[in-house]
Amino acid sequence: xxxxxxxxxxxxxxxxxxxxxxxxxxxxxxxxxxxxxxxxxxxxxxxxxxxxxxxxxxxxxxxxxxxxxxxxxxxxxxxxxxxxxxxxxxxxxxxxxxxxxxxxxxxxxxxxxxxxxxxxxxxxxxxxxxxxxxxxxxxxxxxxxxxxxxxxxxxxxxxxxxxxxxxxxxxxxxxxxxxxxxxxxxxxxxxxxxxxxxxxxxxxxxxxxxxxxxxxxxxxxxxxxxxxxxxxxxxxxxxxxxxxxxxxxxxxxxxxxxxxxxxxxxxxxxxxxxxxxxxxxxxxxxxxxxxxxxxxxxxxxxxxxxxxxxxxxxxxxxxxxxxxxxxxxxxxxxxxxxxxxxxxxxxxxxxxxxxxxxxxxxxxxxxxxxxxxxxxxxxxxxxxxxxxxxxxxxxxxxxxxxxxxxxxxxxxxxxxxxxxxxxxxxxxxxxxxxxxxxxxxxxxxxxxxxxxxxxxxxxxxxxxxxxxxxxxxxxxxxxxxx
Amino acid sequence: xxxxxxxxxxxxxxxxxxxxxxxxxxxxxxxxxxxxxxxxxxxxxxxxxxxxxxxxxxxxxxxxxxxxxxxxxxxxxxxxxxxxxxxxxxxxxxxxxxxxxxxxxxxxxxxxxxxxxxxxxxxxxxxxxxxxxxxxxxxxxxxxxxxxxxxxxxxxxxxxxxxxxxxxxxxxxxxxxxxxxxxxxxxxxxxxxxxxxxxxxxxxxxxxxxxxxxxxxxxxxxxxxxxxxxxxxxxxxxxxxxxxxxxxxxxxxxxxxxxxxxxxxxxxxxxxxxxxxxxxxxxxxxxxxxxxxxxxxxxxxxxxxxxxxxxxxxxxxxxxxxxxxxxxxxxxxxxxxxxxxxxxxxxxxxxxxxxxxxxxxxxxxxxxxxxxxxxxxxxxxxxxxxxxxxxxxxxxxxxxxxxxxxxxxxxxxxxxxxxxxxxxxxxxxxxxxxxxxxxxxxxxxxxxxxxxxxxxxxxxxxxxxxxxxxxxxxxxxxxxxxxxx
Numbered sequence: 001x002x003x004x005x006x007x008x009x010x011x012x013x014x015x016x017x018x019x020x021x022x023x024x025x026x027x028x029x030x031x032x033x034x035x036x037x038x039x040x041x042x043x044x045x046x047x048x049x050x051x052x053x054x055x056x057x058x059x060x061x062x063x064x065x066x067x068x069x070x071x072x073x074x075x076x077x078x079x080x081x082x083x084x085x086x087x088x089x090x091x092x093x094x095x096x097x098x099x100x101x102x103x104x105x106x107x108x109x110x111x112x113x114x115x116x117x118x119x120x121x122x123x124x125x126x127x128x129x130x131x132x133x134x135x136x137x138x139x140x141x142x143x144x145x146x147x148x149x150x151x152x153x154x155x156x157x158x159x160x161x162x163x164x165x166x167x168x169x170x171x172x173x174x175x176x177x178x179x180x181x182x183x184x185x186x187x188x189x190x191x192x193x194x195x196x197x198x199x200x201x202x203x204x205x206x207x208x209x210x211x212x213x214x215x216x217x218x219x220x221x222x223x224x225x226x227x228x229x230x231x232x233x234x235x236x237x238x239x240x241x242x243x244x245x246x247x248x249x250x251x252x253x254x255x256x257x258x259x260x261x262x263x264x265x266x267x268x269x270x271x272x273x274x275x276x277x278x279x280x281x282x283x284x285x286x287x288x289x290x291x292x293x294x295x296x297x298x299x300x301x302x303x304x305x306x307x308x309x310x311x312x313x314x315x316x317x318x319x320x321x322x323x324x325x326x327x328x329x330x331x332x333x334x335x336x337x338x339x340x341x342x343x344x345x346x347x348x349x350x351x352x353x354x355x356x357x358x359x360x361x362x363x364x365x366x367x368x369x370x371x372x373x374x375x376x377x378x379x380x381x382x383x384x385x386x387x388x389x390x391x392x393x394x395x396x397x398x399x400x401x402x403x404x405x406x407x408x409x410x411x412x413x414x415x416x417x418x419x420x421x422x423x424x425x426x427x428x429x430x431x432x433x434x435x436x437x438x439x440x441x442x443x444x445x446x447x448x449x450x451x452x453x454x455x456x457x458x459x460x461x462x463x464x465x466x467x468x469x470x471x472x473x474x475x476x477x478x479x480x481x482x
Numbered sequence: 483x484x485x486x487x488x489x490x491x492x493x494x495x496x497x498x499x500x501x502x503x504x505x506x507x508x509x510x511x512x513x514x515x516x517x518x519x520x521x522x523x524x525x526x527x528x529x530x531x532x533x534x535x536x537x538x539x540x541x542x543x544x545x546x547x548x549x550x551x552x553x554x555x556x557x558x559x560x561x562x563x564x565x566x567x568x569x570x571x572x573x574x575x576x577x578x579x580x581x582x583x584x585x586x587x588x589x590x591x592x593x594x595x596x597x598x599x600x601x602x603x604x605x606x607x608x609x610x611x612x613x614x615x616x617x618x619x620x621x622x623x624x625x626x627x628x629x630x631x632x633x634x635x636x637x638x639x640x641x642x643x644x645x646x647x648x649x650x651x652x653x654x655x656x657x658x659x660x661x662x663x664x665x666x667x668x669x670x671x672x673x674x675x676x677x678x679x680x681x682x683x684x685x686x687x688x689x690x691x692x693x694x695x696x697x698x699x700x701x702x703x704x705x706x707x708x709x710x711x712x713x714x715x716x717x718x719x720x721x722x723x724x725x726x727x728x729x730x731x732x733x734x735x736x737x738x739x740x741x742x743x744x745x746x747x748x749x750x751x752x753x754x755x756x757x758x759x760x761x762x763x764x765x766x767x768x769x770x771x772x773x774x775x776x777x778x779x780x781x782x783x784x785x786x787x788x789x790x791x792x793x794x795x796x797x798x799x800x801x802x803x804x805x806x807x808x809x810x811x812x813x814x815x816x817x818x819x820x821x822x823x824x825x826x827x828x829x830x831x832x833x834x835x836x837x838x839x840x841x842x843x844x845x846x847x848x849x850x851x852x853x854x855x856x857x858x859x860x861x862x863x864x865x866x867x868x869x870x871x872x873x874x875x876x877x878x879x880x881x882x883x884x885x886x887x888x889x890x891x892x893x894x895x896x897x898x899x900x901x902x903x904x905x906x907x908x909x910x911x912x913x914x915x916x917x918x919x920x921x922x923x924x925x926x927x928x929x930x931x932x933x934x935x936x937x938x939x940x941x942x943x944x945x946x947x948x949x950x951x952x953x954x955x956x957x958x959x960x961x962x963x964x965x966x967x
Contacts, residue, residue: 040578044798046571046679047558047580049712079794081841083818090797142802271841273850276683276791278713 004200004238006231007208008166009158012173013151014183015127015191016059021148022126023050023093028150030189034132034143042148044088049277056150057100057281059182060124061291063152064101066176066298067119071288074280075100077124081271085142086129094153096272099123100281107300108172110165117169118157125151146190152182158197158208163227167220170194175299179324187219194223199244200234209234210244214258217251226251230258302327310340319348325362329369336373337380346372350390354397367397375403383407385414387460416463421454421470424462428453429474439475447472485510486550486640487962490697493643494545504548504592507643511550511594515641518961521622523614524636526555527563528595545700545724547590552636552645555596556603557688558677559583566679567599567611567629570799570806570825580677581712582646582688582705589704594642597632601827602796603653603681605629606899609890610829617886618660619959620925624883627657627899633691634661640962644692644701648678650685651784652878652903655915658691659878659928662917662957664945665691666698667903669936670910671716673702674709680795682788683714685907694955695916695946699723702938718936729943732766736944737871741777742902748881754919754927755877761951762875762944772867772874776860780904781897783860786840786853787908793837799825832893861909868911868934873944876902878915878928902930912938916945917954926957 021028024041041048064071078096104119127149132141154173160166174192177183184191194217199209212234217226229251234244248267249258297305299321306317306327320330326347333343351372355365375396378384384407396406407413415421428450429436439446447468454467485507488496496502512528519525553559556566558576560583565571579587586593600610608616608631616631618624619639626635630647634657637645647654649667658665666689673688680686690701706720738759743752763769801807801821808820826834840849867874879899889896906913911932918929929948933941949955 040576043803045576045578045804046564046566046574046798047556047576047677048578049676049714051711051713081794081797083797083800085800085802085814088798088803090800091794269843271794271838271843271846273790273794273841273846276714277680 002235003202004235005203006161006163006198006227007158007201007211008160008162008196008198008227010156010160010166010169011195011197012154012170013193013195014063014154014177016056016150016152016182017184018053018055018059018150020053022053022056022124022150023148026148032145034141034145037145038147042088043144044090044147050093050275052278052281053150056124057283058291059150059180060100060122060152061283061288062180062295063154063177063182064104064122065288065292066180066295067101067104067106067122067154069101069104069119069122071283072098072100072102074098074282076280077275077278078272079275080125082268084128085140086131086144086147088129088144088147092126092128093275093278094125095123098280106169106172106176108165108168110160110162110168117159120155120157122152122154125153127151158199158211163224163231166196166227167224170220170223172299175322179296179298181324190218193218196223196227198227198230198234200231200238209238210246212244212246213248215248215250215261218253222251222253225253225256226258229256233258296324306340310334312340312344316341316344316348320344323362329362329365332369333372333376336369337376339376342376343372346376350393351397354394357394358398365397366400371396371403378403378407382414382416382463382465384412385460385462385464387455387464388412388414391460412461414463415458415461416466418466418470421462421466422474424454424457425450425467425471425474427457436475450475484514484640486514486643487958488643489693490545490549490644490700493549494547497548507548508550508592508594511640511642514639514962515595518619518639519641521617522619522635522639522641522961523616524597524626524632524639524641525552525595526565526567526598526611526613526632529562529593544589544704546586546704548592549590549643550592550594551586552594552597552633552642553583554630554633554645554647555599556648556679556681557582557646558679559593559596562593562596564596564679565613566603567601567613568826568830569612571679572612572806574805576677578677580688581674581709583677585705586646591704597630597636597645599632600629600653601830602679602792603629603648603650603686604792604829604833606652606656606896607884607886607889608632608657609886610827612827615886618883619961620662621883621923622961624885624925625660625888627660627879627883629653629657630665630691631657631660634658634663634665637661637663637691637693638959638962640958644690644697646688646701646705647691648681648686648688649903649907650681650687650788651907652900654689654691655878655903655913655928655930656900658915659917659926659930660883662926662928662954662959663691663693664695664698664914664916664955665689666702666914666938666942667906667912668702668706668938669716669912670907671714672706672720672912672936672938674705674707674712674715676709676711680791682791683795684791685784685788687907695914695942695949696724696727698914698945699727699942702942706938716936721939723939723942726939727943727946729940729947730766731762731944731947732768734762734767734873734940734944735871736762736767736769737772737867737874738769739772739774739777739867739874739876741774742876746880746898746901747877748921750919750921751877751879751881751927754921755875755929758918758929758948758952759875762948765947765951767944767947770871772871774863774867774874774905776856776863777905779856780860780908781901783853783856783908784900784904785836785897786849787857789833789837790840790850790853791837793834793841796826796830796834801825829893857908860905864905864909864911864932872933873941874932876930876932878902878930882921882923882925882927906932911935912941914941914945916948917957918948918952919954920957926954
């Protein structure tokens with residue numbers, strides 16, 4: 001058992017899903033050819049001025065409200081000055097002493113216990129471009145497509161105590177931002193970037209250690225690796241009697257190690273000052289109220305409602321509320337087929353499997369809720385057996401057909417007609433005289449064997465409940481007769 | 483009288499009455515440039531390409547239709563090199579027009595050329611141009627003022643009908659005073675700054691340099707008004723100005739601050755401005771002493787705020803994307819350092835250093851922070867004064883134009899020539915300089931009229947009333963007179 005405890009705070013850069021950039025009309029679409037999504041403003045040409053995208057303000061307020069923050073009125077942009085080739089103006093327009101959101105919190109599940117992570121601030125800023133270095137060195141290029149993309153930087157207090165807690169926070173935060181539809185949550189495309197800072201302190205003591213900042217972490221998986229590595233590194237330094245230096249370290253995912261980027265002495269003096277090209281942002285109370293009322297139900301509330309309202313097991317509720325498209329899908333199905341647990345079973349089983357199999361998002365699912373509802377009704381009405389329904393699900397999922405037509409065309413209707421079933425039962429009974437005799441002599445558990453045989457002969461189309469009843473009757477009757 | 487000597491409104495009359503064509507007007511301007519600009523050096527770029535200079539727009543109705551204008555070289559002109567007076571941007575051709583250019587083009591005005599200026603608008607003499615000093619048309623051994631010295635000299639030498647300048651601490655009004663023309667800095671936010679290459683964003687404002695007050699009103703009406711591309715441009719509507727210049731001076735209370743007639747003021751300037759005040763008083767205006775106790779803090783406040791903003795605004799000139807790049811570098815840091823060392827002149831480097839220092843960790847509160855507090859006090863000082871008076875009248879500059887080279891080695895002396903003009907930028911209110919007297923050496927003297935926020939109309943009315951009674955605005959610099967008649 002370690003004598004130390006980790007103290008972790010996170011800075012997350014979330015790219016807001018606006019259509020145009022923060023200060024100009026250029027597109028924010030990902031993956032365009034280098035330097036095609038630019039204009040004099042985001043190129044930082046002489047004489048240009050920023051014009052604020054109101055949609056970014058609205059998204060930042062929505063995120064702030066969902067994170068239980070206070071909205072700062074007025075808030076203000078500030079210039080963060082530093083030289084780098086990917087920063088065309090030589091300064092980044094960010095926020096400093098008056099961030100748009102302050103003093104919030106989110107509740108996370110850290111190792112089975114719920115607790116609050118305080119949000120110190122969330123501020124708007126523009127993204128920088130990308131430097132591209134030619135392999136072998138010598139030549140570098142700058143792609144400014146990303147310059148001016150709107151970011152919300154969300155900063156926690158140092159309230160996390162483990163790498164699992166950090167991941168739980170990130171997951172919760174990602175869920176919230178995606179639920180609000182203000183961020184697409186795609187870490188690989190850089191829409192969500194995380195920079196933890198971490199220090200160790202002796203357990204039971206208040207005195208904090210020296211903190212180290214980690215950069216270049218590009219997935220949730222690496223967040224855990226990087227933090228675990230850094231906790232171990234710091235602990236072994238401390239155990240050996242060494243001291244931790246205040247520094248910024250870069251995570252090398254391939255080697256699985258963090259390496260020193262710059263020391264405290266090399267830290268920039270950013271010379272922040274209020275951005276004179278943009279007026280302080282006044283936000284009316286009525287606008288904030290309108291946005292507050294328009295906030296969607298978030299994952300946690302939805303999860304609790306799914307348990308209370310639909311009687312779902314917590315596991316189902318957790319999974320179905322994990323994303324807004326999925327929970328919307330679920331509720332659309334329940335509306336057409338008011339048996340929540342059955343709906344949940346179909347979604348968690350067949351639907352998610354099919355989506356994963358075809359690498360498809362819920363919103364792009366070829367099987368819309370109306371088709372799943374129709375399928376569940378057909379099963380419920382015993383038009384098709386559950387077994388058959390499950391077997392043909394993937395084909396049905398991909399087909400652009402209503403389940404009735406699909407089933408009819410392929411002759412998959414369940415056999416519920418007594419005379420048809422009797423014929424099948426005749427066949428089975430005559431094939432297995434030995435088992436008939438055993439059943440009649442009291443081996444009741446052979447009933448399942450007969451049902452199974454009938455299902456097999458019917459190629460799964462026989463109605464199992466009916467088969468069950470009819471076989472029981474047949475064998476009983478023959479027993480009486482003999 | 484040659485056509486190039488006309489005012490905008492006279493030229494517009496002539497074109498409207500078909501006394502001459504706009505093409506003839508343009509040709510007269512070009513002849514004057516060819517005759518005097520080798521000496522005056524008002525222009526950095528003269529447009530000779532007929533496609534660009536010929537009168538293209540047929541949109542009638544504007545007084546600016548076909549009027550040849552000079553434009554300061556820190557205002558971006560699409561397809562026309564815009565140097566900002568700097569080696570750094572020697573070959574920079576903007577792919578877009580400043581909003582003021584778009585508006586002037588819509589009025590049918592014609593761009594004659596780009597006028598010389600102190601590098602990045604930093605200076606009071608146009609001697610800090612990376613390319614050439616501009617000479618004062620009244621005395622070629624003297625400075626034309628700055629930083630819009632090229633625009634002021636071009637108007638005074640009749641190398642254009644009117645011009646645009648920019649004013650951060652007096653850079654329109656001070657050269658206007660030096661060259662005996664009218665120069666106006668509108669209220670901060672009245673004219674879009676989009677496309678004005680920034681020196682100090684919270685102080686910069688574009689304005690006209692013209693031959694008389696009516697022309698200043700015509701230019702202001704054309705360029706003023708909200709621009710969505712400039713968040714600091716005001717949404718306050720622009721009133722009718724040109725047709726509202728006549729005003730009964732007995733309705734006007736004129737504030738006269740002792741602090742602006744203090745030690746260091748040249749006696750000719752003092753006498754000239756006081757005599758001019760008497761003209762306004764004789765027309766019925768009521769004089770009233772006002773006190774502006776924050777005046778001594780103006781220069782220090784200005785040179786902290788302006789340089790701080792400049793240190794950030796000029797960071798983009800790093801040799802990466804456009805403009806000058808040093809060939810003497812092996813790595814990134816060296817490229818930055820060499821590029822900026824070779825590309826910027828001494829005064830620009832001095833101000834970047836000052837501003838960087840003022841914003842540095844540990845110094846911010848003592849310098850930039852304190853300067854912001856002082857700025858607010860200065861603004862509030864004027865707000866109080868403007869509750870009692872409608873305009874405040876002062877000299878524009880403590881002395882007439884000084885000699886070329888006289889102050890280049892003493893930056894502080896150079897900075898002090900802006901002492902009377904700086905407050906209007908710090909406070910954001912409008913101010914105009916008009917010719918009001920001549921010194922014993924035959925140099926123009928300027929009178930400054932300052933007014934309330936967004937009340938350019940009143941100060942233009944006062945200036946117009948003065949002009950109706952006097953003929954200082956009709957005096958011509960010797961070099962501007964065509965010896966051939």
